[in-house]
Amino acid sequence: MRIQKKCLYCGKLLTGRTDKKYCDLHCKSAFQYKKAKESPVRFYNKVDNQLKLNRRVLKEYNKGGKVTIRGQVLLESGFDPNFFTHYWKNKKGDVYLFVYEYGFLKTSERGKEKYVLVTWQDYMAK
Structure with missing residues (x-):
């Protein structure tokens, strides 16, 4: 049948x-x-896709280990600073947000939004 x-x-x-x-x-x-x-797109998929995009954008613009870039450039590339995996606080009290091994710190210079991009270092684990 x-x-x-x-x-x-x-x-x-x-x-x-x-x-x-x-x-x-x-x-x-x-x-x-x-x-x-x-x-409908599952919430997990949305978060995972944004994290992957953020990592790809940070990797693309951070070729030197520590770089300062205009915020508008990152945001136009699809970067969303609300999605990150962990953070690190330096001795000055600045909190760097990380997407896996690529980190960023939002700053303002002469009224313009900028991001300091860094790469995870061994000393940050302490």
Whole structure:
């Protein structure tokens, strides 16, 4: 006895195994893709994707180990300073926020927002 009579994606009549749901691999793949696009983005995926983007942007602009860059440049690249993995506080009391091994400190210079970009160092672990 057949459970599904028609392909779930294209609606073609199915032949072959009785528990078959799709007529071929294309329909199976297309159905799964459509289903995934219709489902809401999970919160975890949103956070993980933003962390990955932040890391990629910080890595791209921090070639020298310590760099100062205009805030607008980072934000236009998709960087969101609200997403970070951990922080480090230096002896002066400045709190650097890190996205994995790349850190940033938001500062203001002559009324313009800037970011100091750093790379995690061994002495920061103490």
